[in-house]
Amino acid sequence: MTLIDLRSDVKTLPSPGMLQAMATARLGDEQAGEDPTVRELEDELAGLLGQETAVFVPSATMANLIALLCQVRPGEEVLGHEHGHLFRYEAGGGAALASAVLTGLAGEDGWFPGSLVREHAQITDSTHQPRTSLVVAENTHNTAGGRVWPLRQLDELYRTCGELRLPVHLDGSRLFNAAVATGVPAGQIAGGATTVAVCFSKGLGCPGGAALAGSAQVLAPARRIKQMLGGSMRQAGVLAAAARYALRHNIDRLADDHRAAQALARRLHEGGFAVDPARVETNFVLLDLAGRGIERSAALARLAEAGVPWSSGHRRTVIRAVTHLGTPAGAIDDAADRIIHALRQAEQRT
Numbered sequence: 085m086t087l088i089d090l091r092s093d094v095k096t097l098p099s100p101g102m103l104q105a106m107a108t109a110r111l112g113d114e115q116a117g118e119d120p121t122v123r124e125l126e127d128e129l130a131g132l133l134g135q136e137t138a139v140f141v142p143s144a145t146m147a148n149l150i151a152l153l154c155q156v157r158p159g160e161e162v163l164g165h166e167h168g169h170l171f172r173y174e175a176g177g178g179a180a181l182a183s184a185v186l187t188g189l190a191g192e193d194g195w196f197p198g199s200l201v202r203e204h205a206q207i208t209d210s211t212h213q214p215r216t217s218l219v220v221a222e223n224t225h226n227t228a229g230g231r232v233w234p235l236r237q238l239d240e241l242y243r244t245c246g247e248l249r250l251p252v253h254l255d256g257s258r259l260f261n262a263a264v265a266t267g268v269p270a271g272q273i274a275g276g277a278t279t280v281a282v283c284f285s286k287g288l289g290c291p292g293g294a295a296l297a298g299s300a301q302v303l304a305p306a307r308r309i310k311q312m313l314g315g316s317m318r319q320a321g322v323l324a325a326a327a328r329y330a331l332r333h334n335i336d337r338l339a340d341d342h343r344a345a346q347a348l349a350r351r352l353h354e355g356g357f358a359v360d361p362a363r364v365e366t367n368f369v370l371l372d373l374a375g376r377g378i379e380r381s382a383a384l385a386r387l388a389e390a391g392v393p394w395s396s397g398h399r400r401t402v403i404r405a406v407t408h409l410g411t412p413a414g415a416i417d418d419a420a421d422r423i424i425h426a427l428r429q430a431e432q433r434t
C-alpha cells in the first residue's frame with residue numbers, strides 16, 4: 085500500500101532536479117551579503133512580484149513578522165482576516181514581538197471587502213483607540229480552504245487602503261497557487277501590496293525558505309530585523325538554489341495539484357460526503373464531518389491507517405486534504421477509494 089500523504093503541501097521532498105540545483109549552487113556567507121545564489125533569488129523574486137526589493141528568510145512566519153516590525157509601531161493596530169495565518173497560527177508573534185493589536189475581520193471565504201476596512205480603521209490619532217497602520221490579506225487563504233481572493237475584491241481593497249493611506253501586507257505564502265488558479269501573473273495580484281510574503285516550502289516543494297518582497301523604503305530595516313530575530317544564515321544558497329529551481333519548474337505544475345484536489349472533491353461529493361467541489365479552487369479539500377457521528381480524531385486515525393492521512397481543518401468538525409507534488413500521479417482514484425472506505429468504517433464503529 086503506497087502512502088498518499090494528504091496532510092499538507094509542506095510534506096513534499098526535494099526532487100532529484102532540485103537536489104542537483106542545490107548541490108551545484110554557488111555559495112557564500114549570506115549574513116554578510118556574500119551568497120550569490122541568495123542575491124540572485126532576491127532580485128529574481130522582486131522582479132517577478134513587481135516589487136523593488138526582496139529579502140530571503142527561513143520561513144514565511146518570519147517574513148510576516150518582519151513585515152509587521154517594518155510597518156507597525158507598538159500599540160498600533162493590524163486589520164486582517166480573523167482566521168488568518170498571521171492571526172491564529174504564528175504563536176502570537178504579532179503581539180509578543182511586534183506589540184501589535186491584531187483585529188480580526190470576518191469573511192466566509194477568507195476575504196473581506198474594502199468597505200469593512202473603511203468601517204474599522206482608526207486612521208487619525210485618538211486618545212482611546214489604537215491607530216490602524218497595516219492591513220493583511222492572505223492569498224490563497226489557508227483556513228478557508230485554499231480560497232483565492234477574488235481579484236475585483238483585492239483591487240477594491242488596494243484602492244480603499246490607498247485612499248486611507250494604509251499599507252497592505254499580502255501573505256502570499258501560496259500566492260503562486262492563486263496565480264495559477266486565476267491565470268493572472270503573481271506580480272499583478274501582488275502589485276498593490278506594500279509588502280508580500282511568499283513561502284517556498286509549500287506547493288513549490290522546497291525543503292525550506294521564504295521571502296519578503298516590497299518597497300525598498302519600507303523594507304529598509306528588514307535585514308537588521310532579520311538579524312535581530314536570528315534569521316540571518318550563512319551558506320543559504322543551498323536553499324535559495326532550491327527556490328530558484330522551484331520558480332522555474334514548480335509553478336506551472338501547481339495546476340496538476342489543483343486538478344487532483346478537484347477530482348478528489350468530486351469523488352467524495354459523489355460518495356455522499358460534505359465536500360463542496362465549487363469551493364475547491366486550488367489544492368485544498370475540506371470535508372465536514374458534522375452530523376455523521378464520527379469524532380474527528382477517530383476519522384483522522386482511520387485515514388492514517390489506510391495510508392491516506394488527512395489533517396485537522398480550522399473548524400472543529402472539519403478535516404483537510406492538501407494535494408502536492410508528492411501526491412503520486414494518478415493516485416487520486418485510489419486515494420478516494422481508500423478515504424471513502426476508511427470514513428465509512430469509522431462511522432460503523434461508532
Ligand SMILES: *Cc1c(COP(=O)(O)O)cnc(C)c1O
Pocket residue numbers: 142143144145146148169170222224225226255257258283285286293294
Ligand atoms: C504556511 C503559512 C505561513 C507560514 O509559513 P512557514 O514557512 O511555515 O513559516 C504563513 N502564512 C500562510 C497563509 C501559510 O499557509
